[in-house]
Amino acid sequence: MLGKWLDTKFSNGGKLFLIIGTLLGVAISLYVVLQQLKKFNN
Structure with missing residues (x-):
């Protein structure tokens, strides 16, 4: 939406x-998914 505008x-x-x-x-x-996976594995 922002990109189109x-x-x-x-x-x-x-x-x-x-x-x-x-x-x-x-x-x-x-990036967010990788950070969550890092927390999940610890």
Whole structure:
């Protein structure tokens, strides 16, 4: 949602911000899961 808004506000029709936001969300989710697994194994 934020990526789409940023694309319409600052970009010339591309989907750069949408892609960056998606990749950032996946990276943060992966980090959180790995941290939880680390706590679970201890």
